[in-house]
């Protein structure tokens with residue numbers, strides 16, 4: 001009576017329905033154990049994030065935290081997202097090797113960084129992390145110090161011009177160009193010189209791409225690929241990517257040629273006053289000289305790591321420095337303490353004492369202020385992982401396929417983690433948040449993340465921040481222009497920003513301490 005094909009179709013349908021039921025019944029059953037805002041069928045809580053501005057994303061997340069507590073769920077379409085802010089849960093999340101795959105929300109960055117260190121996982125990730133780690137070895141960092149110094153002196157030069165004008169300016173813009181010049185120099189060995197010429201095609205492409213990626217993360221209009229592809233933004237992103245890729249490709253090819261054809265000559269400087277001296281090694285050199293399973297890395301392999309470092313290593317730092325200066329301007333006694341400490345280590349004239357790690361390590365108050373500013377305003381405000389198989393995190397059973405994450409910003413503002421969390425109190429890092437009263441507990445201070453996927457560039461970042469701070473504070477007294485009592489409207493873009501630009505004025509130091 002029934003034909004064989006009909007029986008086959010019918011049984012496949014039954015098998016599919018049984019599979020979906022088993023999968024989703026479990027997912028919904030486990031999701032039901034978490035509190036969270038009421039969700040609509042199919043779209044879940046997506047309306048909460050429709051047509052909002054970037055700064056509203058932060059305020060919505062804070063409101064939900066207040067309403068639903070430390071652990072809650074959000075449905076973005078059929079995708080389950082669980083947010084955890086209990087210190088025990090955050091520690092398990094960050095320390096687990098099983099939870100090392102990045103959440104779905106990172107996928108927008110794939111078009112740029114592909115499977116570079118930030119986004120990859122598994123064996124490829126392990127190999128790459130091992131490969132790039134020497135870039136952050138102390139010897140390499142010592143090498144980079146002259147680079148940090150050179151570009152931050154240029155920054156001071158640019159700021160001197162503003163000082164003459166006397167009008168308020170957006171500090172972040174100048175910090176951003178300086179950090180870009182520095183990362184380009186240390187990652188690729190290229191002098192981009194955006195501080196002198198911000199109109200470079202590469203920089204414009206970089207900024208345009210970052211703005212679009214950010215838009216895709218929070219604006220539901222651009223969330224789904226099939227809709228995004230039909231928009232003008234998709235064409236703009238494509239154009240920007242073409243420029244960025246071709247620039248990196250040109251640099252990689254050129255350096256590969258130099259290292260292959262004249263390896264001895266390639267180790268020497270060919271430009272500037274240091275012609276003939278040994279050239280500093282860069283991330284690119286390390287990658288070009290590396291092998292994985294006996295094979296050299298291809299240009300595409302290298303490009304994804306260079307892109308990763310260009311992204312991870314400049315916008316984070318400009319955000320961190322901007323908030324550092326904001327914090328010490330709002331707390332001038334700390335600006336004074338930092339300035340006096342810098343003078344005691346480096347003298348009152350820029351360049352009087354050469355930059356060395358040993359000197360920078362002596363900047364105790366500066367270090368405390370950096371940590372406190374990073375706690376209050378972490379540049380990376382959301383960290384997320386994908387749960388590949390059902391996993392227990394303390395008392396919570398997390399279903400397979402869930403995105404789970406937390407915000408270092410929300411985490412660092414919890415009073416049971418940091419007393420008086422909204423007050424700028426750098427001295428808290430003398431005692432709290434430390435293991436054995438000496439070493440900072442990374443699972444409490446999460447601005448660089450912690451565990452197996454923590455920031456590989458942390459030491460680089462702290463050193464570069466210190467060099468910039470030394471040069472800026474030795475040259476200028478900074479004032480924040482704006483209502484100091486006004487609570488900042490934060491905007492979680494690719495890195496943390498503010499809704500309105502933070503404006504500063506500067507006064508040249510009269511060199512008397």
Ligand code: HEM
Nearest residue numbers: 118312313316317320379380447448449453455456457461
């Ligand atoms: C103040 C500055 C910085 C902050 C606050 C910061 C913060 C972070 C955080 C929170 C993560 C984890 C992201 C995640 O799991 O989604 C991370 C990862 C990473 N950071 Fe940083 N970062 C900074 C500077 C840098 C610099 C200067 C570099 C490179 C020169 C860098 C390179 C990376 C890379 C490659 C990763 C991925 C590491 C991995 O997955 O193994 N970062 N950073």
